[in-house]
Amino acid sequence: QAQVPKCLHPDWDRGDQPGLRPLRDPLAMAAITCTGDAASEVDSAQPQLSREATELGDGAGDSHSHAQAGGQTLEKSEGTAGGSSELPLEKKVRVALIALFSAVGSTLFGLDIGYIGPIIESLSFKEDIAHTDGLIPSSTEGLIVSLFSIGAIFTAFPVISSYFLDQWGRKVSIMIGSAIFIIGSLVQLTAWSDAQLLVGRFIAGMSIGLLSSVIVLYQSEVAPANLRGALSTLYQLGITFGILLAAFIDQMVVDRNEGWRFVMGIICLPALFLIVGMVFLPRSPRWLVQQGRREDALRVLMTIRTETDAVKEEEDIFQEIERSRLEGEPAWSELFRGRCARLLVLGIALQTLQQLVGMNAFMYFGPKIFKSIGFSKNLFTTINNFVNFLSTFPAVMLADRAGRRSLMLWSSVGMTVACALMGLMGLLFVTQEDAGEGEDAWVVSNHSAGWVIAISAFFFVFNFAFGFGPIVWVYCAEIFPLRYRARCLGVTTVANWVGNFLIAQFTPMLLQGIQFNTFFVFGFFCLVGGFLSAWLPETKGVPLENIQDLFDDKGLFRSSATAPARPAAV
DSSP: OOOOOGGGSTTOOOTTOTTOOOOSSHHHHHHHHOOTHHHHHHHHHHHHHHHHHHHHSOSSOOHHHHHHHHHHHHHHHTTOSSSSOOOOHHHHHHHHHHHHHHTHHHHHHHHHHHHHHHHHHOHHHIIIIIOOSSOOOHHHHHHHHHHHHHHHHHHHSHHHHHHIIIIIOHHHHHHHHHHHHHHHHHHHHTOOSHHHHHHHHHHHHHHHHHHHHHHHHHHHHHSOTTTHHHHHTHHHHHHHHHHHHHHHHHHHHTTSTTHHHHHHHHTHHHHHHHHHHHTTSOOOHHHHHHTTOHHHHHHHHHHHSOHHHHHHHHHHHHHHHHHHHHTOSOOGGGGGSHHHHHHHHHHHHHHHHHHHTOHHHHHHHHHHHHHHTTOOHHHHHHHHHHHHHHTTHHHHHHTTTTOHHHHHHHHHHHHHHHHHHHHHHHHHHEEEEEEETTEEEEEESOHHHHHHHHHHHHHHHHHHHHTHHHHHHHHHHHSSOTTTHHHHHHHHHHHHHHHHHHHHHHHHHHHHHTGGGHHHHHHHHHHHHHHHHHHSOOOTTOOGGGGGGGGTTSTTTGGGOOSSOOOOOO
16 A cells, blocks of 8 residues: 655645645645655655545545545554544543633632622621621622622623634633633622622623633534533533532631631632633634634644544534635524524523523522421531532533433433422422511421422432533534534523523522422423423534534424535544
8 A cells, every 4th residue: 555645644744835734635735735755755656546546436536535545544554444533542631631621610600609608698798798797688688699690691692702702712711701700709809898799799790601601612612522522511510519619618718707708819719720721721723713723723633633533623614614604704693594593592492491490499499498307508508519519420421422312301300300209298298487587487297208308409409410400501512503603602601691590589489479389380391301302313422513414304403404414424
């Protein structure tokens, strides 16, 4: 078999013509890029390459067949029999570390979720901010919590988030989000009034809105197809770890004099760490190709893919972007037409359901249930945070084995069962009594029923953490065309934050008004999530550029199918 000339090898670099890159067609590439001795090598290799192309191709003599011929030599040199080459261990480790480090951004999200509850209850905080040693007015407490969500909605709004993602890039957007987080934390740290604290909460929310839009996108774009699910679930793992870490930090310092200010300072450290570390991480290869920097994109892909896969993926990305450019700059109205609109509705439905299943309601209601059966609220919080964190690991391990669809389906089934049990036990054995000071207490008349309710709460958290919690983010980061991806992710992220805000506001009203029937409402949305999950096509192991084809045979998508569909990459 003829040796492939060095100028045809993906690693070959023309120092005198840095703008040129290896082409998919070895013969065409040789004609353009080889000179001198290299050209002689091509002349001697060309007959053999042509014979291989004839044997492997369909006889039409097109450039795709020649590319297959040249590619076979490279694949055999790596010990593969065709298809995507096995990624070497060192490159697997590298891409995993990139995804893991970027997940520090979602840890900031978890920290912000976890620290605020104990801080609001601390005496030092009440004296410094509310200037009282009693209860903070419920209106002020509500604003402190909800302004964070409003800030997140603002920067997750697609006009804002897509500007950062498309103009500044995924990597720099993570750094900007981390810097905004530090600013928001410092504003809160130095606050002596509720007005300044509220400004700080809004700024901190802005940082998380941007980070929640970019991190899963960045992880999915640097990950190879066969690892994309596992590496993207690290986003949710970072959130649960942040919540757990915040509980530990609060436990250590929040009850000290000015302890809440120490908490604000401590949580700045991972944000600073992320800014510095991101300097050394690569940019998204898809964003680089989008900016016309194909050489830089190929250079990045060479460090996280095999040589043949890197060349092929860069070319696939380029072809997708070229098709988009021929169609012109996308208008916002395009998001609401044709297939993109249907995918957008699907993404909004998934993100909204992730909130409507009632995870936040369980976080709110759990401490009361534990108190009613003789346990402390702190014990519930500790156990709940550990269950939430540890239960995310199955998603990391199974996302690329069991698949996204299966995890979301079984997660929905488990959450439905938990909601049904809690609703039934509550209707039969729980009553609401006046505890004084304008508060209501839940009383469980049957001790065993109380344990069933408490265990059901943990079972719900377990099912949410391995399925609907992380996988919805993974799925939404995969399904949109590159041309619209940043904008569509912005819209779906806003949907998630709007749902987050509504659940936080209306859960107490539901529990007050319809009591344990609230959990039948959440169970209904869990059931809807199960039916939707059963309908979804499986995306595990499919290159991002080919995921669109999976919807061609799905109802409501057939009329927007491309004809003919692009062949799936091997």
